[in-house]
Amino acid sequence: MATELELKLMVHPNFLKLACDFLDNFCQQSADTNNSRQPTLALMNAYFDTEDALLMQTGIAMRIRSFGSRFIQTVKTRGSSRIGMHARGEWEWEVENDQLDLTLLKEVPLPDVLKDMSWCKNLIEVYRTDFQRQVWNIELSNTQIEVVCDNGLVTSPYGKDTICELELELKSGEETGLYDFALQLAEHIPLQVSVVSKAQKGVRLKYGKIEFPEKPKSIENSLELASYWYEVWLVYWEAMHFMQDEALLQPLSHSMERLQACLPIDLQKRLMELDAEIKQVTLGDSPDLLERLAGEKSIGLAMLTIGQWLNAQAF
Known part of the structure; x- marks a missing residue:
């Protein structure tokens, strides 16, 4: 094994x-x-x-x-x-x-x-x-x-x-x-x-369900909350592209806001700026909106930076 x-x-x-x-x-x-x-x-x-x-x-x-x-x-x-x-x-x-x-x-x-x-x-x-x-x-x-x-x-x-x-x-x-x-x-x-x-x-493909992480047992543990909202953010991002559904931008943004509250100030600022960037990309009526979002390097860089920080705290 x-x-x-x-x-x-x-x-x-x-x-x-x-x-x-x-x-x-x-x-x-x-x-x-x-x-x-x-x-x-x-x-x-x-x-x-x-x-x-x-x-x-x-x-x-x-x-x-x-x-x-x-x-x-x-x-x-x-x-x-x-x-x-x-x-x-x-x-x-x-x-x-x-x-x-x-x-x-x-x-x-x-x-x-x-x-x-x-x-x-x-x-x-x-x-x-x-x-x-x-x-x-x-x-x-x-x-x-x-x-x-x-x-x-x-x-x-x-x-x-x-x-x-x-x-x-x-x-x-x-x-x-x-x-x-x-x-x-x-x-x-x-x-x-x-x-x-x-x-x-x-x-x-069979069940049509999006799998979300298990909710933390205690809302007092900020690291557990941060880890939960981080993975919810990742799940919504992937689901939005799988389902080709721009409506998921709203819960995606909500998960970023909840995650932001659990992070240190420098990462809070980065996530706030990223949320503003994503909203700027979504302005107007663009038929290739999801493709344009997938081309934004800042999204992956933020996901990796925050994921690296979370793993450093947890392990």
Whole structure:
């Protein structure tokens, strides 16, 4: 079992090539031979669950990934919240074909409701994620990061969704290095922090629900409140683009106001200025408003700066 810690970044399709070019140039201009582009992969992934979504409800994602002639069976758990980052338990096995080997699950600490394994006979393929993955190995201040650029689709009987994102996965070193490198990217490329996994995108196609973080138990803890409103902000941002619904700008702005009240003065000022910038972009009747917002570098820079501060306080 490995613990996967990654920072996921939304990128509008218009800026995907810009992101890849930046990463190529970063590696080419680096004197460190550990910075390098790796072979591009075509990944085809089938996700499995019961008809009543028992695995999803217990925080489990199970898939078979195929690339070339290889097949990898993976189980991921919901893991712990890391304020804008994804931290999950992950088990992987190479298998002979595209059929699940359920005997391997004995290595996974399953929730009590799954331990009798009776649900296994009801498994079906519920959605797919098929995408091209470009890969770079990056070393920054003794932190080793795998950066991937994924471009493709999530498909299910209930519809489809796009995959257009960067993922920064910590391989070794300090996790603050993920934010340090993400901020370098954000200086050159419009991007935003995402808390929605590919598996969550697949589930969302069926249920049409936007997942919000759990509300803090105590409103007296300002850090918990800040973390909550930060992730609500991220969820509204992603949902607005998924649903192509500009009406979500209002709750987006509200979440920024609530977050602002929980931050130190310098970050309060930054968020207030960002809210004013967003409102300025939305003035007038623009058919490409969401695309224009996705092109604002200041949004991603603020998300990353605040996320880095919150993680520094919490951990």
